[in-house]
Amino acid sequence: MESWRAQPAVFWAFVLPGALWLLLFFIAPLALIWLLAFGERVGPVEIDITWTLANYAGVFDPVYIGLFGRSLWVATVATVLTLVIGLPVALAISFAPARLKPLILLLIILPFWTNILIRTYAMIAVLRSRGFVNFGLEYIWQLGTAVLAPFGLDEAVMGARFVPLELLYNNTAVIFGIVYVYLPFMVLPLYATLDRLDRSLLEASLDLGAGQVRTFFSIIVPLARPGIVSGIILVFIPALGTFLISDLLGGTDSLLIGNVIERQFKAANNWPLGAAMSFVLLYVTFAILAIRAWVAGREGGLGKA
Amino acid sequence: MARREPIGPLDYTRRLWLRLWLVAVCIFLYAPIVILVVFSFNDSKRNIVWQGFTTDYYVKAAENASLIEAFANSLVIALVSTVISTVVGALMALALWRFRFPGKPGLDGAVALPIVIPEICMGVALLVFFNRVGLSSAFAYPFSLLPIIIGHVAFSFPFVCVVVRARMAGFDRSLEEASKDLGASEWQTFWNITVPFMKPGLIAGGLLAMTLSLDDFVITFFTAGPGTLTFPVQVYSMVRFGATPEVNAASTILIVVTVILTVIALRLQRPEKEAAKLA
Amino acid sequence: MTETPAQTPIVTFENVTKSFGRTKAVDGVSLAIPRNAFFALLGPSGCGKTTLLRMLGGFEHPTSGRVLIDGEDMADVPPNRRQVNMVFQSYAVFPHMTVAENVAYGLKVTSVPRAEIGPRVEEAIAMVRLDGMAARKPDQLSGGQRQRVALARALVKRPKLLLLDEPLSALDKKLREEMQLELVRLQTEVGITFIIVTHDQEEALGMASDIAVMKEGRILQIAPPRQLYEHPTRRFVAEFIGASNSFECEVLGIEGGMARVRAPLLGELKVERAAADVRAGTLIVRPEKMRMDFSSPDPDPGEVLVRAVIDQIAYFGDLSIVYLTAEDGRRLQCSRYNVNRIDKGDPPPGTPCTIGIHPEDLLLVGD
Numbered sequence: 001m002e003s004w005r006a007q008p009a010v011f012w013a014f015v016l017p018g019a020l021w022l023l024l025f026f027i028a029p030l031a032l033i034w035l036l037a038f039g040e041r042v043g044p045v046e047i048d049i050t051w052t053l054a055n056y057a058g059v060f061d062p063v064y065i066g067l068f069g070r071s072l073w074v075a076t077v078a079t080v081l082t083l084v085i086g087l088p089v090a091l092a093i094s095f096a097p098a099r100l101k102p103l104i105l106l107l108i109i110l111p112f113w114t115n116i117l118i119r120t121y122a123m124i125a126v127l128r129s130r131g132f133v134n135f136g137l138e139y140i141w142q143l144g145t146a147v148l149a150p151f152g153l154d155e156a157v158m159g160a161r162f163v164p165l166e167l168l169y170n171n172t173a174v175i176f177g178i179v180y181v182y183l184p185f186m187v188l189p190l191y192a193t194l195d196r197l198d199r200s201l202l203e204a205s206l207d208l209g210a211g212q213v214r215t216f217f218s219i220i221v222p223l224a225r226p227g228i229v230s231g232i233i234l235v236f237i238p239a240l241g242t243f244l245i246s247d248l249l250g251g252t253d254s255l256l257i258g259n260v261i262e263r264q265f266k267a268a269n270n271w272p273l274g275a276a277m278s279f280v281l282l283y284v285t286f287a288i289l290a291i292r293a294w295v296a297g298r299e300g301g302l303g304k305a
Numbered sequence: 306m307a308r309r310e311p312i313g314p315l316d317y318t319r320r321l322w323l324r325l326w327l328v329a330v331c332i333f334l335y336a337p338i339v340i341l342v343v344f345s346f347n348d349s350k351r352n353i354v355w356q357g358f359t360t361d362y363y364v365k366a367a368e369n370a371s372l373i374e375a376f377a378n379s380l381v382i383a384l385v386s387t388v389i390s391t392v393v394g395a396l397m398a399l400a401l402w403r404f405r406f407p408g409k410p411g412l413d414g415a416v417a418l419p420i421v422i423p424e425i426c427m428g429v430a431l432l433v434f435f436n437r438v439g440l441s442s443a444f445a446y447p448f449s450l451l452p453i454i455i456g457h458v459a460f461s462f463p464f465v466c467v468v469v470r471a472r473m474a475g476f477d478r479s480l481e482e483a484s485k486d487l488g489a490s491e492w493q494t495f496w497n498i499t500v501p502f503m504k505p506g507l508i509a510g511g512l513l514a515m516t517l518s519l520d521d522f523v524i525t526f527f528t529a530g531p532g533t534l535t536f537p538v539q540v541y542s543m544v545r546f547g548a549t550p551e552v553n554a555a556s557t558i559l560i561v562v563t564v565i566l567t568v569i570a571l572r573l574q575r576p577e578k579e580a581a582k583l584a
Numbered sequence: 585m586t587e588t589p590a591q592t593p594i595v596t597f598e599n600v601t602k603s604f605g606r607t608k609a610v611d612g613v614s615l616a617i618p619r620n621a622f623f624a625l626l627g628p629s630g631c632g633k634t635t636l637l638r639m640l641g642g643f644e645h646p647t648s649g650r651v652l653i654d655g656e657d658m659a660d661v662p663p664n665r666r667q668v669n670m671v672f673q674s675y676a677v678f679p680h681m682t683v684a685e686n687v688a689y690g691l692k693v694t695s696v697p698r699a700e701i702g703p704r705v706e707e708a709i710a711m712v713r714l715d716g717m718a719a720r721k722p723d724q725l726s727g728g729q730r731q732r733v734a735l736a737r738a739l740v741k742r743p744k745l746l747l748l749d750e751p752l753s754a755l756d757k758k759l760r761e762e763m764q765l766e767l768v769r770l771q772t773e774v775g776i777t778f779i780i781v782t783h784d785q786e787e788a789l790g791m792a793s794d795i796a797v798m799k800e801g802r803i804l805q806i807a808p809p810r811q812l813y814e815h816p817t818r819r820f821v822a823e824f825i826g827a828s829n830s831f832e833c834e835v836l837g838i839e840g841g842m843a844r845v846r847a848p849l850l851g852e853l854k855v856e857r858a859a860a861d862v863r864a865g866t867l868i869v870r871p872e873k874m875r876m877d878f879s880s881p882d883p884d885p886g887e888v889l890v891r892a893v894i895d896q897i898a899y900f901g902d903l904s905i906v907y908l909t910a911e912d913g914r915r916l917q918c919s920r921y922n923v924n925r926i927d928k929g930d931p932p933p934g935t936p937c938t939i940g941i942h943p944e945d946l947l948l949v950g951d
Binding site for chain 2 (some may be wrong): 019036104110111121124212262
Binding site (some may be wrong): 311314 | 642643644645659660662663
């Protein structure tokens with residue numbers, strides 16, 4: 001690595017396009033809504049920056065606090081589920097024979113090449129009361145009834161008629177949708193760390209008498225922690241801010257913070273409140289990232305001390 | 306015939322439960338998409354149970370002028386933003402990889418931010434920004450796509466930067482020194498040594514940028530001006546009206562186009578892999 | 585287990601073959617390793633020695649044949665149920681655990697009473713001379729120290745068998761020599777059978793009580809170090825272990841342990857046969873067993889003389905190797921200890937000289 005002074009012209013040519021783009025089209029817009037959060041509406045579109053804290057106070061209205069709580073809850077459950085589903089998948093890929101590896105990996109990433117809206121939309125046909133999960137359940141119900149009918153047990157065990165499960169337009173549907181959409185985000189970082197894991201460490205653990213389960217929890221999980229943390233963050237943050245998935249799959253009682261923010265900007269046209277909410281969401285994100293950095297730093301420090 | 310070889314202690318992929326798990330996950334990932342594609346051929350307005358095969362809805366989608374326009378716009382956005390993101394991201398990666406300069410940790414962190422912050426925050430920020438700057442309604446087509454392209458570049462060039470930088474981390478700088486030692490100029494060295502090494506990273510980064518652009522809904526939703534038709538937004542409003550086979554047909558077309566583009570991009574990447582193997 | 589355990593070998597391979605796809609990594613190996621041996625599997629890379637070792641650890645299964653440890657068939661015993669421990673080539677010291685935690689790991693996972701763990705860990709750490717480092721993490725240790733952790737971690741389990749996979753290959757020369765002595769000391773101290781895999785002949789000769797030389801999945805010869813060097817049965821063994829000069833020859837007749845042969849340059853002579861089944865092959869002689877005379881040919885009685893010209897002399901400090909071309913164009917090498925500190929001056933390339941070889945230093949080996 002050399003000092004930028006060695007070749008200032010080259011340095012600026014490399015750094016300027018990205019830095020300017022970032023400044024103009026990322027930092028400046030964020031700064032703008034940061035300002036808006038301290039503003040008051042004085043007309044249909046005019047907003048005065050009066051440094052009021054009323055918008056932030058508005059965010060802490062019990063209704064919105066409840067919404068934040070639900071968003072955190074939904075995102076947490078969805079993240080845990082993706083981790084539980086994704087870890088064995090990542091394990092299977094990283095231990096697959098070399099020629100199968102890219103193929104399975106591609107299989108997991110491929111759905112990610114479909115627009116998120118389409119994937120979310122596809123969930124509707126699966127989950128709705130006349131959707132495929134319920135069709136499957138109904139088929140099982142019919143089978144069960146047919147088998148039990150000769151014994152006269154059909155009504156007692158299976159019920160008089162099939163009642164479809166209400167799978168769509170509730171929190172479960174939203175969680176299901178998040179897991180579906182963001183699973184690749186969990187599998188990829190997990191795979192990346194597991195693939196780098198020295199196989200002989202696992203062999204050493206087995207060799208020293210630990211069983212597979214013990215080896216998994218004592219060796220694989222601690223050593224895959226960077227990947228697990230990355231995966232959690234990559235799923236948790238977008239899940240926390242999602243509005244499309246809850247918009248299409250959620251019901252009236254499963255509004256998330258993302259939906260409310262969207263409404264402030266699109267329908268309700270209360271930009272200052274929406275801006276304050278966005279920044280609360282951002283501060284939560286920064287807090288999560290700071291905790292990660294702090295934990296990583298502490299562990300790194302211990303290792304070196 | 307010898308007995309089947311027992312499963313080795315680390316042959317996790319040969320264990321039955323893990324295979325079943327993998328199969329179950331693949332069904333989970335693909336079944337909804339497959340159903341969506343199949344039901345785009347369903348001869349039923351309500352599209353709940355299979356009524357019979359038809360391609361009517363593709364004809365209908367093809368005759369839907371606004372859908373076609375939206376589709377074309379989305380492809381233009383994807384291609385233009387991919388090219389810009391790849392160049393800007395790669396240059397940034399080179400800067401961060403090669404130079405020491407004051408404020409580097411700050412820039413490093415700032416570049417990573419668009420990757421980690423919730424999309425909706427960036428979406429509303431861009432909405433307000435373009436609204437205030439007046440960019441969203443100032444231009445006629447095709448420049449009305451500009452805000453969307455700008456937004457797409459802003460969130461995808463950092464991904465390119467990460468990918469290219471990871472690639473450059475494996476670059477042996479003595480190769481550059483060897484090149485200069487053999488008489489090449491700075492520019493010749495960059496063009497003949499550094500760029501070829503960077504190429505797989507560029508392709509992977511470009512592919513990622515294109516994927517992100519085609520996958521995006523949120524940023525497009527917030528940055529598209531009232532008169533600008535884009536595919537996700539168009540489909541979104543159709544979905545809000547109800548799940549019709551036409552939506553399935555339109556989605557299927559986008560899926561097919563995305564897969565084709567990706568296969569082309571992967572094909573482009575393959576010769577590189579062969580070269581890497583030789584090297 | 586049965587009658588006299590001391591008599592049964594600790595490890596038995598019975599006609600073991602291991603194929604990976606089409607290639608046979610191990611090809612019909614039968615081998616018995618005696619109790620308390622320091623046994624070395626020696627061969628070039630890809631000869632199947634590591635595969636044999638990993639079969640003992642339970643990480644590979646034989647495609648056919650049986651592997652027995654202490655008389656017990658190991659086919660269905662997973663690695664964690666074997667009383668066998670391994671020192672991995674990469675050491676595989678767990679990076680997220682301290683030295684003490686690494687050493688204690690194998691005891692904890694097999695429910696050794698808590699009260700027993702502490703003292704045993706301490707003892708093991710002391711045994712490999714890592715006292716005072718128990719609380720360190722692996723990234724604060726040198727390569728040699730990490731290897732000692734791997735050793736302690738395996739020995740603390742008191743296994744029947746300790747497997748060492750190229751244990752010294754990552755160390756520099758000085759440290760390697762030190763660890764060789766250390767390993768021999770440990771082996772006598774703990775009285776456990778050590779099986780070491782190595783491609784380095786000096787390592788094997790310096791440490792092992794018995795050595796098996798392998799090539800392309802087969803065992804060529806099993807012998808104690810001295811016998812292996814002085815009585816190689818095959819040309820490959822002779823050339824893999826130490827250096828040797830070879831002369832292709834025609835066998836004229838067999839007389840018990842001896843053979844009458846005719847070889848170019850050497851003429852007709854009577855030499856020892858390396859093994860009973862050697863009926864044709866090559867004559868070999870070690871470089872240090874050839875007498876070199878720069879000046880007057882002054883033959884010992886019974887010596888065969890070969891005329892040659894010096895090509896090059898490589899100086900290694902304790903000894904020099906002289907590379908020569910014989911009358912018929914054959915390349916030979918000859919080593920001499922530099923016993924005098926005062927340089928008497930090496931003859932320049934091109935100097936003619938005479939080489940004396942005693943027929944008893946020649947050996948007829950199989951090809």
